[in-house]
Amino acid sequence: MILILSSKTDKGVNLVLPKLVERGLDVYWWDPGDYPASTRITSRLVGADWRHTLVTDDAEIDCSSISAVWLRRPQRPKAAKVVEDAGYGEFVAQLGRILRDGWMETLDARWFPARLNTVLHAENKLVNLAAGARHGFLVPQTTVTNDDERLVDVWAETGGRCIAKEIQLVPYELDGQEHGFYTTTLTRRHLTTRHRLAYAPVILQSRIDKAVELRITVVGDQVFTAEMHSQGSRMTRDDFRHYEGNFISYAVHDLPEDVARRCVELVRSLGLAFGCIDVILTPEGEYVYLELNPNGQWGWLEEFTDLRISEAVADWLVGEVSA
The missing domain is CATH 3.30.470.20 (ATP-grasp fold, B domain)
Known part of the structure; x- marks a missing residue:
């Protein structure tokens, strides 16, 4: 079996899934965001190995039958809607994340692109920028900081040709609308409001x-x-x-x-x-x-x-x- 872990709104999965089905393969698409709200996972330690069972609304899966896992874009575990207290709901969701992570790390299969911890490590900008440089790529002059005075230094070092970008795409909600921070070319006006840099770290790079x-x-x-x-x-x-x-x-x-x-x-x-x-x-x-x-x-x-x-x-x- 091939197990796909992603949100049910993921268009990328819809491009690949038909190609797997056409080949007559057993494929199941599950969003870990449904755990523990509407999905049950049972894990038994047998000797030194874990035996996992995944039970959803429409399937019961012996995880030893899974040969490959596509870790695409799953949502975060969340509590069931009947859990009304916000504090307890976050407690339940946190326990769900802990179990999900352990389940992913101990499910024996080929993982695409990799297991969760490897993916999280690789997507960190500090990690993959240095890796790019080690592999001989040209990389922009880069500073990552939340020290507002460093912005003045970077501005001077780049001759006023610098950009600011998020260390990771993290959407946020404001007035009921989802927003994100796009890469921005900095101007002298940004120097006058540089105190805002202290609120959160940012990547500063020479403009290419x-x-x-x-x-x-x-x-x-x-x-x-x-x-x-x-x-x-x-x-x-x-x-x-x-x-x-x-x-x-x-x-x-x-x-x-x-x-x-x-x-x-x-x-x-x-x-x-x-x-x-x-x-x-x-x-x-x-x-x-x-x-x-x-x-x-x-x-x-x-x-x-x-x-x-x-x-x-x-x-x-x-x-x-x-x-």
Whole structure:
């Protein structure tokens, strides 16, 4: 069996699932966010091994039958709605997260892209920025801080050419609306409000000129590269995610062999079988590494290019599994 762990609204799963079903494979899609509210997990220690049973609304699964797990984008465990007290609800959810983590670490299967702790380690920007540099990539001058005076130093060091970005995409709610922090080019005006930097850490980097932005998706030893032509719009110039409508055009990019090799080696060095790498191709033809996301989005690239990423993901999950 192949077990997919993700929110039921995940469009990426919907691209891969039909390809698995077409091959006659036994596949189950479950969101750990349903635990412990509407799902039961029982774990028995037999000798030195755990035997897990997963019971949902429509299935009872002996977890020893699971050959591969796709850890995609699951929601966090939560208490059942009948638990009305907020404090007790958080207590229940925290216990659920602890058990979920232990269940994931002791479920014997091939994990894509990796087990949870490995994914969390790899997605940390401090970890993967240093890893990118170790693998020979050019990396922007980078400072991570919540010291407001360091902003003045970085501004001077970069000649006023610097950007600010989140250490991780963390949406927040304000006035009932979900917001996020996009990469921002800093101006002198930001120096006058730099005291706000003390509230939360931020990544400060030298601003790199872009010819195009690249989203490089690594699946095992396969590399898929898409160009994102983001510089024609003020909306997307600093951050390609900040778009409305068709402000970006896409194309398949022929990545140099040595750069592709380093991408595969980088992903593998972090213990991953998959990773989305964001790179700037400068007007001078240099490839500048920005970050790696061990569970980045790629589905929209198939809509605009002929990259067959979903097929590669399905191939990896099938592995040695037979119908």
